[in-house]
Amino acid sequence: MVRKLTLQGLQSCQGTVDLPGSKSIANRALLMAALGDGTTELNHLLRSDDTARMLEALAALGVGIEELSATCVRVRGCGGRWPKQPEQLYLGNAGTAMRPLTAVLAATSTAPVLLTGDARMQERPIGDLVDALREGGATVRYQQQPGYPPLVLEQALRGGEIHVDGSASSQYISALLMALPLLPNDSHLILTGTVVSWPYIELTLAMLRDFGITVEQHGKQGFSIAGRQRYQSPAAYWIEGDASAASYWLGAGVLGGGPLRIEGIGRKSIQGDIAFIDYLQQMGGRITVHDEYVEVNGGQLRGIDADLNAIPDAAMTFATLALFAKGRTAIRNVANWRIKETDRLHAMATELRKAGAQIEEGADYLIIDPPAQIQHAQIKTYDDHRMAMCFSLLGFSAAGVTIEDPDCCAKTYPDYFSELARVT
Numbered sequence: 001m002v003r004k005l006t007l008q009g010l011q012s013c014q015g016t017v018d019l020p021g022s023k024s025i026a027n028r029a030l031l032m033a034a035l036g037d038g039t040t041e042l043n044h045l046l047r048s049d050d051t052a053r054m055l056e057a058l059a060a061l062g063v064g065i066e067e068l069s070a071t072c073v074r075v076r077g078c079g080g081r082w083p084k085q086p087e088q089l090y091l092g093n094a095g096t097a098m099r100p101l102t103a104v105l106a107a108t109s110t111a112p113v114l115l116t117g118d119a120r121m122q123e124r125p126i127g128d129l130v131d132a133l134r135e136g137g138a139t140v141r142y143q144q145q146p147g148y149p150p151l152v153l154e155q156a157l158r159g160g161e162i163h164v165d166g167s168a169s170s171q172y173i174s175a176l177l178m179a180l181p182l183l184p185n186d187s188h189l190i191l192t193g194t195v196v197s198w199p200y201i202e203l204t205l206a207m208l209r210d211f212g213i214t215v216e217q218h219g220k221q222g223f224s225i226a227g228r229q230r231y232q233s234p235a236a237y238w239i240e241g242d243a244s245a246a247s248y249w250l251g252a253g254v255l256g257g258g259p260l261r262i263e264g265i266g267r268k269s270i271q272g273d274i275a276f277i278d279y280l281q282q283m284g285g286r287i288t289v290h291d292e293y294v295e296v297n298g299g300q301l302r303g304i305d306a307d308l309n310a311i312p313d314a315a316m317t318f319a320t321l322a323l324f325a326k327g328r329t330a331i332r333n334v335a336n337w338r339i340k341e342t343d344r345l346h347a348m349a350t351e352l353r354k355a356g357a358q359i360e361e362g363a364d365y366l367i368i369d370p371p372a373q374i375q376h377a378q379i380k381t382y383d384d385h386r387m388a389m390c391f392s393l394l395g396f397s398a399a400g401v402t403i404e405d406p407d408c409c410a411k412t413y414p415d416y417f418s419e420l421a422r423v424t
């Protein structure tokens, strides 16, 4: 039976929350450590559905992974030569597993391998990445619908001049950046289309440096990548807290008045979603950023009008915060919300209306006029962890909210609702 959770009239949000490790960093670090020449201890590792899919895939490829504690694993790198050749890998709905493994296995697999995922993953496009891999000499076969998983990687990527359209997902570019250094040939990666979610590419570049890989960047035009590089294995690697997950706590700390201390992100964070804080401050949130934690102390919210293309995940949190703000909020340039865990533009518009908001749903934007009073609503979450976590914030209204299937938050944050109960 699918659970429902009602949250109502939450009055305060105080104390300390220790963020789980970043999903984006965790899945990159697991893969880079697995490709490394030595052994790496990964600390503050997120344990969730998405990281479980990456861990299972690496285990199937024969990578030695030893669990030292719930959030620490030791990864024995295989230097890009996988000890095992599985026929098939199941990657659930983890974009950060599907896209990087498609490119990296196209570069390194010595036998055909089928990559598949859950029903939603089979609706999430991967054609622009596959086109780039084909241009680089790989043979990739779609098993069902052209442009979507499942797909079979049949013949290895060679490199050379490769164009990739980054207008649907930055993950295609990150994936190629992780794969191309492993090839026998040098590559030139040329970016086409208007690249979305750019800070995730910066995150990939920063982590490649941490793992000893050199990439020459030509602004936002492309990259020159020498082949025959080897991932180095840092002895230990710390995964900072998840900045997208922090957005729910930042929202809760504003609505509940704080003081709420959020541990695991801060001034030195390397995730783009840290910029959520700047926008929330513009909206009236009282937030102070320290080196390794952030403190939030309430605030009176007013609507904002912002292009949030750079922070697509945290941007969703503004949609529910908008119901508590004075005036209109516009969230712009988020067309790729439509190809994530669900069609997030449509799902958000539909569910916000149930709480009484007036919504204009555009092809790539959402305009939200808050209701005079938030109405109680039963919210569908569409198997989308962020829908569940964003709508929990309506628990701070007098009418409250009922969330269907709150447990779908396990994709990136299994403990979210128990933590919320602890600090409210």
Ligand SMILES: O=C(O)C1=C[C@@H](OP(=O)(O)O)[C@@H](O)[C@H](O)C1
Pocket (backbone or CB within 6 Å): 023, 024, 025, 095, 096, 168, 169, 170, 171, 174, 196, 197, 200, 312, 313, 336
């Ligand atoms: O590279 C990454 O770790 C991610 C990139 C973003 O995807 P898009 O580039 O598809 O927007 C983001 O939404 C996703 O949750 C994680």
Ligand SMILES: C=C(OP(=O)(O)O)C(=O)O
Pocket (backbone or CB within 6 Å): 093, 094, 095, 096, 313, 340, 341, 386, 412
């Ligand atoms: C879009 C998301 O995930 P994925 O890594 O599967 O793309 C997300 O976490 O919001």
